[in-house]
Amino acid sequence: MTMQARSMEFTVGLFVVAGLLALAMLALKVGNIHALNLGGTYAVTADFNNIGSLKPRAPVTVAGVRVGHVAHITINPTTYQAVVTLDLLKKYRFPRDSSASIETAGLLGEQYVSLSPGGSQHYLKNGGKIRITQSAIILEKIISQLLYSKAGHSSGHS
Template sequence: MKRSTLEIWVGLFVALGIAAIAFLSLRVAQGSPWGSSAQQTYTVYADFSDIGGLKVKAPVRTAGVLVGRVSDIQLDPKSYQAKVSLALDGQYKFSSDVSAQILTSGLLGEQYIGLVQGGDTEDLKAGDTITLTSSAMVLENLIGKFMTSFTEKNAQSSPGEAAASDAGQQ
């Protein structure tokens, strides 16, 4: 009798532990039907020429404060730009001239969208498109540009150095 009671308590404890881990995992992944997803949101769009490593459910921040999440990313077949859908928390209102840029947390951290409030008195409404956007800075592209400019500078300085050394030898 004591052994079966002990087994029941251990089984109950293990089941509660698994349920707690599942709950916390869903909360961290923002996939939980409880809490934050019950808030009212409105969707706005932003077009970017390059989104880098931006992913669905990436944070949307203003002044470091989480104000929404990326809800969808599509390729616009007409302009061939990435059309990003932003689900913004209903309690935050932005002006119609708000700007959006893709930023990175730290040097190699996750990418997120940063919103900078504009000065217009008219508010951004559901379904509007943010027109002032700045695409992601892709580290590989920056390194490539640096290497290209470094190579060009070396190539330009080499003929001049050769002419100067020829003049000094004469």
């Protein structure tokens, strides 16, 4: 084998490896998975009356910065509320009186959990609970209520 052929094989090999790495990074990004979570996480829960279309692995953010993800979602058999478990990065500590709300990215984007830090001197710990929550705003409900109220007003004037 000539030196030029070996150089060509090496170059092709580098491109294949770079392509596989790019594909793996794309798969992690699409799957909303972060491979380099070296600091670890701690779990807290929050109860919501309605989570809309929130899904496991959805981002948890503070001021637009990702600080964790939704680990899993269950239902409380007593209160019939959705119990959302959040895995928060250990490098971030949040006051015990922080609040959580379910937001939508853009008009029809994916839903995520937004945290608003409180002012307490005590912090949430592993197994802690966020007590102040705001459920998802369901766009379909708002539109149907708007249409229903408009229909009610227009039929009253006939």
